[in-house]
Amino acid sequence: MFSNRLVHPWRHERNLRKQNKTVSVTLNSMTPITKVDPRFLSFSIDISVLAGGYWWEGSKGTQRGLGTERVEPLDLNQPKLDLLIRALGPAYVRVGGSEADKIHYFTSLNPPSTTPSDVLTLTQGMWNNLHNFCQRLDLSLMFTMKYGLFERGQHGIWQAHEVEALLKYCDAHGQRIDIIELGNELNAYWAFHGFTSQPSAKNLAKDYDTFIRCIRQHSPTSRxxxxxxxFWPRIGEAIKPLSNISSIFLANLEEKIDIVDWHYYPFQSSRSPVRTRAATIENILSPNSFKDFEKYSMQLEKWRNDYQPNAQLWTGETGSAQCGGQAKLSDRFVSCFWWADQLGRGAKIGQKVMVRQSLIGGDYALIHRQSLKPNPDYWVSWLWGKLMGECVFSVQSNDPFVQVYCHSAKKEGKCTLLIINMSPKPKIMHCHGFGSKKKRFEITADSLTSKKIRINGIKPKFKKGDVRLKDFPKLSKLNLVSPYSINFWCFTV
Known part of the structure; x- marks a missing residue:
């Protein structure tokens, strides 16, 4: 019997009265409304994890946007880690995070800007290992270059020397950076580095123009x-006019960029000093919690259309809860619901790539850093990669607690319907406009806070280094979805 004991009973009963026993899903047309990047589902490795900085495991709070505990640098040469990443398929891997703006590059001629005990150094060995890691696992590297200007008098006159030196090293050693950005969450410098560190939109545009010219010269194939x-839930870019800088920045940028990206977490963990929407089971299972993502995405799309019409829109960083994720929620079954929805919703509204924070490290990781065991969200990602193709179709559901999304399948002539049932009751599905149903895959668990999930009733396991769709029992073709379940239904078209 599925346990929903952690949902407040009175709110649970109120929500039940709003829900339908049957759900009608309509495929409006087989003409795609948009198309995503082949590496749509991507992920990040935080620079703090890669290089051994301040991270979230063991931290009870935050210090300037970081965890309070320092960790050992990540070993990228672990066969089990390779196995888990390879199973997710080709992806972009973003290496960024708050410490990207303070890290010392091994190629830099300048002395570190912090005291020796606090210096975080990207060593030559780390950098070479990162490129080897990307090459053997078919990962395209997205790297956050250091902005690192923390006083207003420095803004608008950023110098490219450190970036140039690193790019020249890459060129000399045949290393490619597919996507490059400058600085981490530059509109939130005030929160991480103090109010006087916040650059104005116009000065930031000047510095970004300098950066773009540097990249075009020294790494012309990089995007x-x-x-x-x-962006924060409910309040967007937060403090006006201090941090609402994205539209003015784009308006003042003289050079062209390839990607307009943004960062969004739908919830905040208990570590976060500011919580506009706390990470709770009730919030995670509320359809209203998903609306802000769409709202802010539409804002970015308008600004992109106005100022950088040829650029793609990417969600460059996202996770279940800010500040490392919420313990005993972000690494549990309940987290699968927001993740499945954000993948489907993001693709539907035109986000070409979704970068998950994080691949490894923190409560919000796909893979547990110490044990290398996959968390529940990993298996949503795995099924998405196996079953959801690049073409996105328009579908509608008449029940807000049953979210639906449809993509082409990996094989021609088929499509996959993603059905997310956030209700404690089973639902009878009436699907209109689809062909015949071929296969069903269903993710369930014993409770919302379970660390283990099941696919078609059994726990997923790697056998001889692989896990395959045919490892799971076939489900009947009944038009029924289980309570609190995430479903992938495969149809002919």
Whole structure:
């Protein structure tokens, strides 16, 4: 019996009265409404994890946007880690995060800007290992270059020397950076580095123009992303006029960028000093919690259309809850619901790539950093990669607690319907406009806070280094979805 004991009973009963026993899903047309990047589902490795900085495991709070505990640098040469990443398929891997703006590059001629005990250094060995890691696992590297200007008098006159030196090293060693951005969440410098560190939109545009010219000269095949602004649930870019800089930045940018990207977390963990929407089971299972993502995405799309019409829109960083994720929620079954929805919703509204924070490290990781065991969200990602193709179709559901999304399948002539049932009751599905149903895959668990999930009733396991769709029992073709379940239904078209 599925346990929903952690949902407040009175709110649970109120929500039940709003829900339907049957759900009608209509495929409006087989003409795609948009198309996503082949590496749509991507992920990040935070620079703090890669290089051994301040991170979230063991931290009870935050210090300037970081965890309070320092960790050992990540070993990228672990066969089990390779196996888990390879199973997710080709992806972009973003290496960024708050410490990207303070890190010392091994190629830099300038002395570190912090005291020796606090210096975080990207060593030559780390950099070479990162490129080897990307090459053997078919990962395209997205890298956050250091902005690192923390006083207003420095803004608008950023110098490219450190970036040039690193790019020249890459050129000499045949290393490619596919996407490059400058600085991490530059509209939130005030929160991470103090109020006087916040650059104005116009000065930031000047510095970004300098950066773009540097990249075009020294790494002409790299694409450029920006501004990577942080948006909070309910309040967007937060403090006006201090941090609402994205539209003015784009308006003042003289050079062209390839990608307009942004960062968004739908919830905040208990570590976060500011919580506009706390990470709770009730919030995670509320359809209203998903609306802000769409709202802010539409804002970015308008600004993109106005100022950088040829750029793609990317969600450059996202996770279940800010500040490392919420313990005992972000790494549990309940987290699968927001993740499945954001993948489907993001693709539907035109986000070409979704970069998950993080691949490894923190409560919000796809893979547990110490044990290398996959968390529940990993299996949503795995099924998405196996079953959801690049073409996105328009579908509608008449029940807000049953979210639906449809993509082409990996094989021609088929499509996959993603059905997310956030209700404690089973639902009878009436699907209109689809062909015949071929296969069903269903993710369930014993409770919302379970660390283990099941696919078609059994726990997924790697056998001889692989896990395959045919490893799971076939489900009947009944038009029924289980309570609290995430479903992938495969149809002919």
């Amino acid at each position: 450029i992303a920006g501004p990577g602004s942080a």
